[in-house]
Amino acid sequence: MKVGVDARLLSRPLTGIGRYTLEMCLALSKLDGVSLHLFSPAPFPHAIMSALQATTIRTLHCKGPVLRQLWGAFILPLWAKQDQVDIFWGPSHRLPGLLPKATARVVTIHDLVWKYAGETMRPISRLRESIQMPHAIKNADAVVADSTATTDAIKAEFSILNNKINTVLLGASQVSLSPSLLSLKENAITRPYFLFIGTLEPRKNLSRLLTAYSRLPVPVKEKAMLVIAGGKGWGGVNIETLITDLDLNDHVSLLGYVDEATLAGLYSNALFLAMPSLHEGFGLPLLEAMTYGTPVLTANNSSMPEVAGDAGLFVDALDIDSIARGLEQLISDEAVLEALADNTACNVKRFSWDNSAQQLLDIFKKAITARHSRIH
Numbered sequence: 001m002k003v004g005v006d007a008r009l010l011s012r013p014l015t016g017i018g019r020y021t022l023e024m025c026l027a028l029s030k031l032d033g034v035s036l037h038l039f040s041p042a043p044f045p046h047a048i049m050s051a052l053q054a055t056t057i058r059t060l061h062c063k064g065p066v067l068r069q070l071w072g073a074f075i076l077p078l079w080a081k082q083d084q085v086d087i088f089w090g091p092s093h094r095l096p097g098l099l100p101k102a103t104a105r106v107v108t109i110h111d112l113v114w115k116y117a118g119e120t121m122r123p124i125s126r127l128r129e130s131i132q133m134p135h136a137i138k139n140a141d142a143v144v145a146d147s148t149a150t151t152d153a154i155k156a157e158f159s160i161l162n163n164k165i166n167t168v169l170l171g172a173s174q175v176s177l178s179p180s181l182l183s184l185k186e187n188a189i190t191r192p193y194f195l196f197i198g199t200l201e202p203r204k205n206l207s208r209l210l211t212a213y214s215r216l217p218v219p220v221k222e223k224a225m226l227v228i229a230g231g232k233g234w235g236g237v238n239i240e241t242l243i244t245d246l247d248l249n250d251h252v253s254l255l256g257y258v259d260e261a262t263l264a265g266l267y268s269n270a271l272f273l274a275m276p277s278l279h280e281g282f283g284l285p286l287l288e289a290m291t292y293g294t295p296v297l298t299a300n301n302s303s304m305p306e307v308a309g310d311a312g313l314f315v316d317a318l319d320i321d322s323i324a325r326g327l328e329q330l331i332s333d334e335a336v337l338e339a340l341a342d343n344t345a346c347n348v349k350r351f352s353w354d355n356s357a358q359q360l361l362d363i364f365k366k367a368i369t370a371r372h373s374r375i376h
Contacts, residue, residue, distance in 0.1 A: 111281025
């Protein structure tokens with residue numbers, strides 16, 4: 001089976017959906033009879049090229065959003081036609097409109113942020129999602145969602161799905177087998193800490209997390225500092241300014257985007273991960289943290305309870321006092337923290353990239369059958 005993949009996110013620094021695309025492609029490439037054809041408007045980093053040696057890769061050097069959009073509209077479907085792919089998979093909410101009629105198509109929908117938390121998105125991104133996602137769902141032979149919560153949200157929003165939506169959970173894997181502690185030393189992280197991982201954007205709710213942390217008694221803050229790792233996003237307040245205004249300069253370390261070895265070191269040494277997002281389609285950092293035995297504090301909305309399971313302490317993402325109580329409990333109560341940490345290994349066993357890839361391959365096969373039955 002020739003599988004065409006919109007792999008544009010692999011050309012950028014990996015965040016949630018990009019990592020999902022990479023891990024799923026790696027797992028798919030190990031399955032018998034699967035030939036991956038990855039298409040991107042820009043080259044992949046050397047590490048990704050090395051990891052995906054057994055696949056066919058087509059890239060260009062498109063710079064800027066306009067050229068990338070033109071690539072997606074015209075070059076991408078042309079490559080799929082030239083390579084005669086049996087099925088085309090869009091791992092990030094969209095499908096090209098000019099695919100050959102005989103080519104089956106599957107799209108993965110990670111979340112409906114544009115619908116349920118649109119105020120946390122750039123206006124142009126919200127508009128694009130609100131147009132591209134319904135088009136992809138309507139034209140797909142099968143739709144894949146990351147979690148039961150996302151599946152239910154899609155069913156509630158789109159009545160055209162019939163029986164073509166499927167839930168395929170993400171897998172669990174450590175981001176690096178060689179954790180680096182260098183960043184801890186370089187940034188003078190010499191005392192216990194809890195960790196925030198994610199792009200610095202409104203949906204991640206970092207402002208409320210910082211405000212909640214600032215409300216803790218000084219002796220509690222002295223027990224654990226907050227380490228923030230993630231690339232700059234958009235919108236909201238300036239995080240550096242907020243840290244200063246909240247008098248947290250001595251208690252917060254802002255690292256920016258970090259490489260995989262550093263990220264692994266941060267996960268493995270953290271007391272817990274704090275991820276009180278306003279909305280998540282899955283919440284991959286929750287799972288990544290648990291692969292290192294690190295429990296999580298997260299929100300009681302969308303997919304996060306489903307993913308964190310009994311390795312998580314849940315708070316109301318909109319209630320700063322709720323977040324503060326959760327932080328204080330995990331920082332001050334070693335018994336609770338240890339109990340959650342003890343549950344991480346069992347919880348992680350529910351998630352496997354190999355199982356997810358096999359489920360996705362089964363969906364591909366059904367989509368091809370459905371496409372052929374409609375055109376013949």
